[in-house]
Amino acid sequence: MASALSDALAKHNIVIDHVTSMADAREAADMRSYDAILLDRQLTDGEGLKLIPELRAGNIDSPIIVLTAHNDHEGRIRGLDLGADDYMGKPFVVEELIARLRAVLRRPTLLSSDVISVGRLAFDASHMEPSLDGKPLILPRRELLVLAALMKRNGRTVTREALANAVYSFDVEIQSNSLDAHVSRLRKKLMNLNAGVAIHTIRGIGYLLKVAE
Amino acid sequence: MASALSDALAKHNIVIDHVTSMADAREAADMRSYDAILLDRQLTDGEGLKLIPELRAGNIDSPIIVLTAHNDHEGRIRGLDLGADDYMGKPFVVEELIARLRAVLRRPTLLSSDVISVGRLAFDASHMEPSLDGKPLILPRRELLVLAALMKRNGRTVTREALANAVYSFDVEIQSNSLDAHVSRLRKKLMNLNAGVAIHTIRGIGYLLKVAE
DNA sequence: TTCTCCGTAATGTTCCCGCAATGTTGAAGC
DNA sequence: GCTTCAACATTGCGGGAACATTACGGAGAA
Known part of the structure; x- marks a missing residue:
């Protein structure tokens, strides 16, 4: 046989x-x-x-x-x-x-998944899920969206306008600096968590995520 | 048929x-x-x-x-x-x-085995059987489905929508917070059983199962 | 019957987010 | 250098949406 x-x-x-x-x-x-x-x-x-x-x-x-x-x-x-x-x-x-x-x-x-990594941070784009050293990182929605937009353009600058589009749907009209507020809060958390990445400001243009030196 | x-x-x-x-x-x-x-x-x-x-x-x-x-x-x-x-x-x-x-x-x-373990909880994914410390855990159908969805993505977030899809067929129309109710009931049981795991909620996104700290 | 489960709804709770007030930075001009 | 102004940063606060919890009644199974 x-x-x-x-x-x-x-x-x-x-x-x-x-x-x-x-x-x-x-x-x-x-x-x-x-x-x-x-x-x-x-x-x-x-x-x-x-x-x-x-x-x-x-x-x-x-x-x-x-x-x-x-x-x-x-x-x-x-x-x-x-x-x-x-x-x-x-x-x-x-x-x-x-x-x-x-x-x-x-x-x-293997299941293909698009995971972006910057320093100790990782981001699973298909599940909108950030993690630090493999452990899930829990973030409020708006901050999550900010982080997602920054990580998707890892290392390159994200226009202020692009960031706003990523964070807010078209219909909601924002008339305050709430976007800055979210960036600030996210920054603070990344600092405290010692995530090894930092959000840099490009004055007049936008923001940029980089591994801390 | x-x-x-x-x-x-x-x-x-x-x-x-x-x-x-x-x-x-x-x-x-x-x-x-x-x-x-x-x-x-x-x-x-x-x-x-x-x-x-x-x-x-x-x-x-x-x-x-x-x-x-x-x-x-x-x-x-x-x-x-x-x-x-x-x-x-x-x-x-x-x-x-x-x-x-x-x-x-x-x-x-899962790649290695069929049973997923989180804390003292285990879950045989192919037979849909949860157990606590090796002893089988009897759960109502809907709560079982919630737990299954959460454990299959152990530690990572499960979208609210994904959870709903896992628990309900699409022909049944849900027009209440019954999903929340099931999560709540399951949570309570896990608490009382001291299962060593906790269901975290991510506001605006979904849920996530983690070992209690 | 009796018991369990499930969807509904009413009620309570949490915490996110937009806002605004105030502080800080940095580039440009002299 | 100093001044000035605009861009950006930070933080507390209140409203409100999202979520949590629980009781209740119907439906189906034992």
């Missing part, structure tokens, strides 16, 4: 390491990093499913597809809950296995 | 938005962010598979599980290659669907 499968996969330019025992599987998984693992339930030295938690515990998070003759629901559920990514009962069509392999490999390894 | 499925999933504390046409599906997927998408091939206005490339092109990368009566291999392969993550032929056992859902959801939530 395995050699027939190897041939079929080889035709699709997939490179395989084939082992027959749990011991060998463990060792191989430890030594190398695989794009995916095909796991048969019947191994020479035991039940293949038992391998899954072991591998996961060992920080091996390659996708695992379980191949089995026992195509019963309980087994499938058990396998999936143990940490398998997919399950195929024999007999199966090789083309489908390949399709499932592709599906499993396609999954994004 | 769909309503039976909804009921079954609801029993597992999974919140569902159910639509019947491709147009509605497109809109829903655009408007909200889903943990997973169950896609039937027979929709009122066309072939469900066609939706997959559209969604993927629209930067929607929620895992997609295709449900279908045509349990033929060609269809499965096509679906998987179009960008689906899994494929189930009808008739199917609901438990297996849930297991596959769990398998598919396991990836993005």
Whole structure:
């Protein structure tokens, strides 16, 4: 079975390491990093499913597809809950296995998130969430918006007008120096927190966020 | 079929938005962010598979599980290659669907293990089961969903809107502060249980779960 | 029935934010 | 240098919006 499968996969330019025992599987998984693992339930030295938690515990998070003759629901559920990514009962069509392999490999390894870092400060733009040394930083809304605008243009100056647009929606009309007030309060907090960044003033133009010297 | 499925999933504390046409599906997927998408091939206005490339092109990368009566291999392969993550032929056992859902959801939530821990609280994300000091914690459905959303983003803020999406399907219309009420009740319980965690509110933004200092 | 849960609404509380008063800085001109 | 003025900084305050809390009644499940 395995050699027939190897041939079929080889035709699709997939490179395989084939082992027959749990011991060998463990060792191989430890030594190398695989794009995916095909796991048969019947191994020479035991039940293949038992391998899954072991591998996961060992920080091996390659996708695992379980191949089995026992195509019963309980087994499938058990396998999936143990940490398998997919399950195929024999007999199966090789083309489908390949399709499932592709599906499993396609999954994004990491969630892309746009995080901006300045000094010890970080800012997750998609969640509007600042953090200092990894710990979340809780800020009032307006100050948060100020910080967001400054960090998005890290190191470059932000026009006073641009800042106002970022902080206030178009309809609200501001007729005081409340923007300055927010900048001031934010500045004070960054000082007290010793955040390692400072808000500089460009007279007549706007503001600018820089790592403290 | 769909309503039976909804009921079954609801029993597992999974919140569902159910639509019947491709147009509605497109809109829903655009408007909200889903943990997973169950896609039937027979929709009122066309072939469900066609939706997959559209969604993927629209930067929607929620895992997609295709449900279908045509349990033929060609269809499965096509679906998987179009960008689906899994494929189930009808008739199917609901438990297996849930297991596959769990398998598919396991990836993005956390890399190493399925249980999230904050303070003395733990949460098994794939089974929606919270526990305190190892002992299971029984919570009403809505409070459970609130806690789940907060713990999945452990330490980071959860938008008010995101929280509402996690707790309510979009067909239920909420016109009161019931969400606040649930947060309040959950907070009280966590207090009384001395769980070592606290729900902070970020005015104008949302909430955040943190270990009590 | 009885019990739990949930949405609603009334009521209480917090704290953000715009405002304004006052202080500080810095560039320009002599 | 000194003066002057405008731009900016800082801080307290009051109103009000956002949030918290709790009781109540209906609905559904045991």
